[in-house]
Amino acid sequence: MPELYAVMTFMLIGAVIAVSMRGLLSSVIAVGAVGLGLCVMFLFLRAPDLAITQLVVEILMLIILIRATIGRGVSRIHCESGIWIGASFMLFSGVFILAACAALKEIPDFGRALMRVSDFYIKNALNKTGAANIVTSIILDFRAYDTLGEATVLFASVMGVLALMRKKGRKKTDERDEPDC
Amino acid sequence: MDIVLFLTGFYALLMKRNLIKKVIGFGIMEYAVNLFLILVGYRSSGEAPILDNKASDMLFVDPLPQALILTSIVIGLGVTALMVGLCIRIYQHYGTFDIAEIRRLRG
């Protein structure tokens, strides 16, 4: 699959650029490129649902990130963390790559997913739920409870942001009894 | 290759001293995880898992990881939004995104 490797290389380069760029704005844009690469990747791997979602989420995330960074003083942040931490990180990543490669050999090869459970979904999605889109039938019927959790995660983060962005965190002691909202 | 992408994000998340860079690193790490999950579910010459009226005997790719990724994208979005919120709050308190200057809590 040459196109997969091409896109993956593109993503990797984008990621490296995003991490190593000095200016925040350019690295935000680079991470956007990585996200678009992932979106293309989803298309190649036959996942149109994910491609759409990834695209729009990417846009939203970029808007939020840019709004957050723009205008904030980009004080140049030079020196990286110390050598010891870097070395231990290198060690860790070496071990991680070796272990992951060893473990990857044991799982089925690329392109040959086992699909013990998923065959059931594919066979029964239409006549049991009536939805043509199997992914939708999974997330909203077979595993709808997961989606409740997902909606709750989003709700929690909205509430969290609302709670974080209050004007004032604590009341003064003398105004304790006033109602708030 | 996917592992390298993951490690890049991991590197940024742990090593970088800029808060926004950390958020970006988190984003990259999450892309890598999603990519890994979708690669797991691919089946050669499979079709996208959407039925239509005509043929019934097609070979589909695994739909279950796609459902999982959908959920994990949403979770990532939520976490990122909250992280950005925290970053803005930190910026308001300290006037910088540099964690070297934000070391009030130690030990």
Add this chain to the structure above:
Amino acid sequence: MTNFLVIFVALPLFAAFALPVMARFLKRGFDMLSAVVTGILSLCALCIIFNPPAFPLVYSMGSWQAPFGITWLLDSLSAFMLLVVNGITFFVSVYSINYMEQYTGKWKYYCLFMLMLAGLNGVVLSADIFNLYVFLEITAISSYALIAFGTGAEEVEASFKYMVLGSVASAFILIGIGFLYAKTSTLNMFDMANVLSATGASSKPLLFVSSLFIVGFGLKSALVPFHAWLPDAHPSAPAPISAMLSGLVIKTIGIYALVRIVFNVFGINFVTSQLLLALGGISMFVGVILAIGQWDFKRLLAYHSISQIGYVVCGIALGTPLGVAGGIFHLLNHSIFKSLLFLNAGSVEYATGTRDLKKLGNLQEVMPHTSWTSLAASLSIAGIPPFCGFWSKLVIIIALFQADRPFYASLAILVGIITLGSFLKIQKYVFYRKVKEKFSKIKEAPALMCLSMAGLAVLCFAVGIFFKPFFGKVIMPAAEILIAGKEYFITILGG
């Protein structure tokens, strides 16, 4: 009547969703809502404990059977965890009615609080590995937001630190889930155990996945190499949230989830058990050593949390019946007395405005209720006989000796002694030391705070007194499930 179980997730979620709407029309009253919700839930959990349905009870969402849909599992272990979670949450929410008066935006607090409870209950009940991840994230996200609830500089920074490490943990866990899915092509835990044992013991990927999970859940539960966030995060949160985090969150989304997966899905083997035992021993020791030099009340307690979590992990990792039972029992005890201690610290801070041990003193006269409840909790954590902490530590130490690990056993005894010293220090500096007339104007904490602290203190005592029937009726069945290992899950799938 299995639909009865749904209440544990649906009720707090519904309360959380309804709170923003209620807050628009009502000015107050939503603080009562959370107390009522948690009260109902803890009553339900008590009902399950005392009048158990036929265990194991498998509940399939949307009537899709085990490997295809999401399933819940209620057995004696998860029933026990439900009791712990909902009971402690009830006391904490009663406490926060008064305590949260000092913050703005109360309905947001209660909303996040309810979400956290729903997440915890979801984690406890879930028998689907991805579903467990989702609910773990709910708990984690609401706890990030709750730590930063005061929006001060330190709170925000601590929360960010927690968030960075927590998201690393989540990524590790998710990769582990991906590997497992690739290997077994299922997400259901019963089915996964079945497939893993059927395909034979190719232990290499399994070892990799278990180390991923140990790192991930270890980060969430702050075992020692991964503990960096805890001493910042727990003291910064509002006191009820510190109690929740220390008493419940690190245990449920860390220990419980890890143990469930490692024991019941993978089946414990020699390497993982050694690894966990070593991690537990290190955390036990390092936590208490770091705690010695602390002068911040809550931070000291946070370090002790690390150390006590070490006890729990040590006990469970042994894998012998007595060890597992001791670990689980200590989990219960720790969540009782550590939440109580954090609530005490909260009311001291509420009354005096500081938590520096050097500035406090002589509070025993002005805050008698806080003083005696704190005394009970301290005696309990230090392992003084009639209180609950003694029994569980005793069981763990005996189990360590029985399993022929005298090193860990003596380590546990040593740590117990240091803990005793450290809490004598707290008692002396906060409550009994004579200082000048600085704190004479201080009032005792409000009634509801005292009430919930007293409730927890009585629990501390009662669990210690009724140790024997409680241990036999509740703890041992829960421990047997973990001992049974993956055969247990395989039989569930078959039956």
Add this chain to the structure above:
Amino acid sequence: MSLIVKRITRYTVGLILLYGIYIVLHGHLTPGGGFAGGVIISLSFIHFVLAFGRKEAKKNIPEQFLSLGESFGAMFFLAIGLLGITAGFFFLNFIANTGTPFSLFSAGTIPFCNIAIGLKVGTGLFAIFIVLSVFKLSGEGDKK
């Protein structure tokens, strides 16, 4: 923003909104679904805010409906799940197989779930955006 941007935005916002609603409603037939559609809906609002600025947007989009919309979306979704209990199980698709397959009204509860999620996600994400950008304008400057 300049006049050109504003003028174009006036036309495109409606289109994007419609597209989002289409994605939500056809989630069970075509790629997309409640979440993607919801994000598109919120993006259309965000587009509007970015082009016109906050004050203009406040006139057109009542902010207090945001959190209400979010709560109602979430409660709606939960209620669908709870209604399943009446037929036996949490999240049982209790009206499956009622419509003809491949038409808009099929697949039982799935379209309703999609609508609920779309409502929730659209309003929720827009609320995040509003809060983050509002905070930027008002809160800065009180460094400690």
